Amino acid sequence: MPRTKNKQKKLHVKKGDNVKVIAGNDRGKEGRVLAVFPEKERVLVEGINMRVHHDKPTQDNPQGGRIEREMAIHISNVMVIDPTTGEPTRIGRKRIEEDGGGRWVRYSKDSGEIIDN
Known part of the structure; x- marks a missing residue:
């Protein structure tokens, strides 16, 4: 489609x-x-x-x-x-719940570290 x-x-x-x-x-x-x-x-x-x-x-x-x-x-x-290991990594997206709402962030598939600030 x-x-x-x-x-x-x-x-x-x-x-x-x-x-x-x-x-x-x-x-x-x-x-x-x-x-x-x-x-x-x-x-x-x-x-x-x-x-x-x-x-x-x-x-x-x-x-x-x-x-x-x-x-x-x-x-x-x-x-x-990846900010922690310095190696190239694949990227995933997940929703983080914050004060009264949530937002989508990108994270490293290898270390699980959040990439977006």
Whole structure:
């Protein structure tokens, strides 16, 4: 059954997470998530998948030139790093009951440590 337009898939990665790349040219490298694109299921990770971008000359940059910048990679190619062990881990979700209500948090499947603050 296709997803409706306003219903996006829940992702295991959020902006600011430390992740490890598990597939691709940069396999084994670690970095911080700079941006998440849920509609495309891609993430931008600091220092990962660097590509050369050719900039046209502008008033701010009259010379123009070639600039290295990060490009997005598929979300299935990264795993969140467990804060306690420092190893990549799978992510689960559970509801935590608080004062008069509850909220959903992400937790590490290996250590059980809550990842969300």
